[in-house]
Amino acid sequence: MALNPQLFPNGMPVPFDNEMFVLGRDGVEFEIDKIPGTQGGTVKAKGTIYLSNIRMVFVAQKPVGNFYAFDMPLLHVHDEKFHQPIFYCNNIAGYVEPVVPDDEHLALYSTHSFKILFKEGGCGTFVPLFFNLIGSVRQYSQHLAAQPRVDPLQAAQTPVDEMMRHAYVDPSDPTRIFLQQPNAESQLRRRTYQPLDG
DSSP states (O other): OEESOOBOTTSOBOOBTTOOEEEEEEEEEEEEOOOTTSGGGOEEEEEEEEEESSEEEEEEEEEETTEEEEEEEGGGEEEEEEEOOSSSOOEEEEEEOOOOOTTSOGGGOOOEEEEEEEOSSOOTTHHHHHHHHHHHHHHHTGGGTTOSSOOGGGGGGSOOHHHHHTOOOOTTOOOEEOSSOTTTTOOOOBOOSSOOOO
């Protein structure tokens, strides 16, 4: 995870090298715990969730204190579950391990729990694509599982083109599938999860 990743002025996350954005979904509510500098450490915000071959990025419509976006590498997400409660909106909940800088100790960071709530429209496009993509990333990166510090950018090698060609689009789901990469005119690409100096 990374708090407040780099964004373009339009709110779209700045991509990493070889990152392909698969979809964007407006109208979600996002909950995350253990955020420093927030009341009780938990943030709830409405906004857009982006899904790529490397990560999920939530971008808030309005900042909540110093929180405006949250980045979750797919290789660090685990125990994710889809819930369809009778009297509440559908949601995906799970856990994400932090991205620990090379010069810091793992013990200084703890696991976050997250929840993505689908408050506006269906989720019949988002949910299958999310689970298919995270399954593909894990299968393609099985050899990394035993390492204590997994580089989240290893997920970029996952082949997602075939999966996208056969994606089912639910007409009640307002998810936008990216057939072309957004912001293609920009040559700005990130090469690491480490923060930029300056």
